[in-house]
Amino acid sequence: MCLSRLVSVGALFFKIPVRGINFINLSNMKDNKIWLITGASQGLGLILAKTLLQNGYRVAGSARDLPAIEVALGSKTDSFLPIVIALGDEHTIQLAVQQTLDHFGRIDVLVNNAGYGQSGTIEELDDQEVRNNFSVNVFGLLNVTRAVLPVMRRQNSGHIFNLSAIGGFSAGYPGLGIYAATKFAVAGLSEALSEEVKPFGIKVTIVYPGFFRTSFLSTGSLQVAKNLNPAYLPVHQAQHEMRRSMDGKQFGDPEKLAGILIAMSENPDPALHLFLGVDAMQVASDKIKSLQAELTKWKKTTISTSFDA
Numbered sequence: 659m660c661l662s663r664l665v666s667v668g669a670l671f672f673k674i675p676v677r678g679i680n681f682i683n684l685s686n687m688k689d690n691k692i693w694l695i696t697g698a699s700q701g702l703g704l705i706l707a708k709t710l711l712q713n714g715y716r717v718a719g720s721a722r723d724l725p726a727i728e729v730a731l732g733s734k735t736d737s738f739l740p741i742v743i744a745l746g747d748e749h750t751i752q753l754a755v756q757q758t759l760d761h762f763g764r765i766d767v768l769v770n771n772a773g774y775g776q777s778g779t780i781e782e783l784d785d786q787e788v789r790n791n792f793s794v795n796v797f798g799l800l801n802v803t804r805a806v807l808p809v810m811r812r813q814n815s816g817h818i819f820n821l822s823a824i825g826g827f828s829a830g831y832p833g834l835g836i837y838a839a840t841k842f843a844v845a846g847l848s849e850a851l852s853e854e855v856k857p858f859g860i861k862v863t864i865v866y867p868g869f870f871r872t873s874f875l876s877t878g879s880l881q882v883a884k885n886l887n888p889a890y891l892p893v894h895q896a897q898h899e900m901r902r903s904m905d906g907k908q909f910g911d912p913e914k915l916a917g918i919l920i921a922m923s924e925n926p927d928p929a930l931h932l933f934l935g936v937d938a939m940q941v942a943s944d945k946i947k948s949l950q951a952e953l954t955k956w957k958k959t960t961i962s963t964s965f966d967a
Contacts, residue, residue: 825841
């Protein structure tokens with residue numbers, strides 16, 4: 659994939675016309691479910707938690723340390739429980755799940771939102787940087803999911819939202835391959851999980867956001883490779899320009915995303931694959947068209963491998 663793909667992402671939202679996007683009316687939703695949200699102290703997780711609390715839902719929101727979540731959302735109340743989750747520490751996860759049950763009695767919706775972006779080409783990122791990204795984005799998500807599933811199975815109900823990214827569906831962005839790989843992994847395991855837990859009344863939705871107007875591009879949520887190789891200077895320059903041009907100007911409204919997730923949690927037949935953002939729609943549509951074209955082009959080769967071909 660050429661560098662123009664990366665640069666074009668930064669320009670995409672300037673070219674997309676705004677059509678009538680109606681914010682979800684949450685006032686009609688009466689089922690005050692209990693939500694557990696990881697990474698609730700900033701970004702999409704924080705906005706989702708605030709939106710839920712403002713609309714009468716009950717929320718357990720996690721961060722890596724208690725002061726961070728309390729500064730963001732306040733101290734414990736009847737409707738809000740601040741909890742600590744270190745994604746690599748299963749003890750903190752089990753403790754947080756038990757604290758949520760002790761406070762609210764059940765867990766209806768899990769949002770696996772915590773994670774971070776990792777930039778750097780495949781050659782530049784060392785083994786530890788790669789493992790760290792997978793440890794948080796994939797294995798941390800699995801740790802939380804495994805801890806919550808017994809609760810939902812006993813309830814015979816539940817809904818799990820796993821935050822992937824549009825890069826977890828179409829990965830043709832130079833310098834973001836490892837991050838995309840973690841998000842592809844989230845999508846793949848979520849598809850299997852959906853089939854595994856369906857008999858227990860548990861639903862799974864994979865969320866593929868495009869670029870939303872949060873602090874993702876300007877905080878520690880996006881890490882850069884420690885050892886940059888000058889051979890990849892064009893990639894570094896394209897990424898820098900993308901962050902510079904898009905930070906604070908992303909097309910997606912995170913409050914609308916929050917409203918959609920809440921509405922989806924109340925839908926008896928929710929989406930398995932949920933693409934959010936006009937940029938996500940365009941990228942996904944382009945990927946599907948490209949795959950279809952390749953399938954057609956190489957069809958004879960594909961089916962020629964059968965014994966009876």
